[in-house]
Amino acid sequence: MKVFKQITAVFIFSAVIALIVNAVNPNGVPLIMEKNIYKQDTTSKSNIGDFINDPYDTTTKPSQFFGGKKNKQGFIEPENISSVLAKQLYDRKALFIDARTKAEYDTLHIKDAVNISYMDFYPKSAAERADVMKKFGKSGIIVVYCNGGTCEVSIDLAYEIAKLGFNNVSIYKGGITEWKTLGHPVETNMK
Amino acid sequence: MENSGSPGRNQYEMKNLLYNKYFQFALRFIIGATFIYASVAKLFHPAEFAKAILRYDMLPVFLVNIQAVIMPWLEFFIGLLLILGIFKKGTSLLASISLIVFLIALTSASVRGLDISCGCFSLEETSSKGDILFRIIQDIFMLLGTVIIYLFSGKPKTDGTNPPAEQV
Numbered sequence A: 001m002k003v004f005k006q007i008t009a010v011f012i013f014s015a016v017i018a019l020i021v022n023a024v025n026p027n028g029v030p031l032i033m034e035k036n037i038y039k040q041d042t043t044s045k046s047n048i049g050d051f052i053n054d055p056y057d058t059t060t061k062p063s064q065f066f067g068g069k070k071n072k073q074g075f076i077e078p079e080n081i082s083s084v085l086a087k088q089l090y091d092r093k094a095l096f097i098d099a100r101t102k103a104e105y106d107t108l109h110i111k112d113a114v115n116i117s118y119m120d121f122y123p124k125s126a127a128e129r130a131d132v133m134k135k136f137g138k139s140g141i142i143v144v145y146c147n148g149g150t151c152e153v154s155i156d157l158a159y160e161i162a163k164l165g166f167n168n169v170s171i172y173k174g175g176i177t178e179w180k181t182l183g184h185p186v187e188t189n190m191k
Numbered sequence B: 001m002e003n004s005g006s007p008g009r010n011q012y013e014m015k016n017l018l019y020n021k022y023f024q025f026a027l028r029f030i031i032g033a034t035f036i037y038a039s040v041a042k043l044f045h046p047a048e049f050a051k052a053i054l055r056y057d058m059l060p061v062f063l064v065n066i067q068a069v070i071m072p073w074l075e076f077f078i079g080l081l082l083i084l085g086i087f088k089k090g091t092s093l094l095a096s097i098s099l100i101v102f103l104i105a106l107t108s109a110s111v112r113g114l115d116i117s118c119g120c121f122s123l124e125e126t127s128s129k130g131d132i133l134f135r136i137i138q139d140i141f142m143l144l145g146t147v148i149i150y151l152f153s154g155k156p157k158t159d160g161t162n163p164p165a166e167q168v
Helices: A002-024 A083-091 A102-107 A126-133 A153-163 A175-181 B007-019 B021-043 B046-056 B061-084 B088-111 B129-152
Strands: A079-081 A095-098 A142-145 A169-172
Touching: A002 B061, A002 B088, A079 A083, A083 A142, A083 A169, A083 A175, A142 A153, A142 A175, A153 A169, B007 B021, B007 B129, B021 B046, B021 B061, B021 B088, B021 B129, B046 B061, B046 B088, B061 B088, B088 B129
Parallel strands: A079 A169, A095 A142, A142 A169
Antiparallel strands: none
């Protein structure tokens, strides 16, 4: 009985300290994990090995990374990707496109991401849109993101880019918010 | 004729050693220090530890974070109390229970052929099956140690029998 009391005391004391530290720790976590945010994608080809992407190489033949098929409108639909795959693609030099406004992009964005604001992109003509994208290879892997949560400009922009004939467009719905939370590289243009 | 090799006498000496306070302290110190060492990397990085737990694929997802938060601190205090010799029975039993849980997790990972790192001492995502096997063996030895602390800490029980008399 005495032993049981000791065990209970040690356990409760440790748990209280742990919860307090977790609450004040900037790296603390929510106590209930709602879904496995670290799970590997099973729907897309996440075992990407030593592959290195070069989004600026416009000479390579079109290849398909995500394995989607052309839809009725004749383009390959963008793929939703998780933070894990997003980071793997980031490490392999995928092109990250920030679909938010320039002001938002300047405040904080994924390191080395380029800014193509959907608000500016959408009103352009087809020729002008193609011109914006011409420096990028059609088979390069593109990851489009916005704030995360409920923001939709990443989805809209990804579809517009895919319609131009880009084969490997993906949407990172977690966006800059999740990316920052996970401690991945970010940068700002503010001084 | 000298008869120190008799089974009764050997048993008595063995028991004496197990109850010996220096031996007990050494055991508590080694195991306590190992527990503290194992907890340090995880204390302030629950997210990284949660990833390590997830790799075992054993717990329901909603329990993973709470375990990642509490487990390291429990390990830390078990280690500290073992070294300080406070609540010896309770902490050594708690340590034994933790070690049995680790042992089940490690063995299960090994049997299922999961190519994962242990997540025992550091949180780097290196994967080597040898690591898991080594940890299992280490775990068994530590479990043995905590059981000895549990059974033999404190004063020897006087059960009325005197040590076998030394025959001269």
